[in-house]
Amino acid sequence: MQRIIKAAGFLAVFLVASCVTVNIYFPAAEVQKAADKIVDDIRSKGEDTKKEQAPAPAPGPTSRLDIQELFRLGPKQAVAAMNIDITTPAIRGIRESMKNRFPQLKAFYDRGAMGENNKGLVEARDTAGLNLMERSQVNKLIDQENRDRTALYSEIASANKMGAESVPQTKTIFAKTWREKSQPGWWIQDDNGAWLKK
Numbered sequence: 001m002q003r004i005i006k007a008a009g010f011l012a013v014f015l016v017a018s019c020v021t022v023n024i025y026f027p028a029a030e031v032q033k034a035a036d037k038i039v040d041d042i043r044s045k046g047e048d049t050k051k052e053q054a055p056a057p058a059p060g061p062t063s064r065l066d067i068q069e070l071f072r073l074g075p076k077q078a079v080a081a082m083n084i085d086i087t088t089p090a091i092r093g094i095r096e097s098m099k100n101r102f103p104q105l106k107a108f109y110d111r112g113a114m115g116e117n118n119k120g121l122v123e124a125r126d127t128a129g130l131n132l133m134e135r136s137q138v139n140k141l142i143d144q145e146n147r148d149r150t151a152l153y154s155e156i157a158s159a160n161k162m163g164a165e166s167v168p169q170t171k172t173i174f175a176k177t178w179r180e181k182s183q184p185g186w187w188i189q190d191d192n193g194a195w196l197k198k
Helices: 002-017 028-042 064-071 089-110 132-159 164-180
Strands: 020-023 076-079 114-116 122-124 187-189 195-197
Touching: 028 089, 028 132, 028 164, 089 114, 089 132, 114 132, 114 164, 122 132, 132 164
Parallel strands: 020 076, 114 187
Antiparallel strands: 114 122, 187 195
């Protein structure tokens, strides 16, 4: 009986000593890379872009220290590394919709009728020079684009299991990217809410 108690005690000590603590964080750098890739793809002028492939699996241990680390006892600190998946069917569908719409949006960006706001969405700017039909078209395009962008931000969070609380951070990163990748002469809104031409 004492052997069983000793064995159970050793097992308990071993399990406690080998606990792993995982820190979950918002992967801002990875989301930034995804935003750059998506915005470049959407705003490409019919150029062939490479199809995204699923991220490659992480390499296994390659050095003696890596192998020793696998068998080290005691608490370990681990950081959850993420590869942002932007290849799900839902994300691909949203991107394709946005890419198909972009030539129509570009015409109105160029005329100053719309711009990129600081919330990752498109907003009407100077529509005074547009006729009634063009104003209606601008409003329709803005509604469609903002609906797709909102869905894109949510879908990225969902597909990558980041949680709904990460959507505002994702929007902020995309807002910066949309504005940075805007062409000269387009309206953009700075972080303080002021509008200016790039």
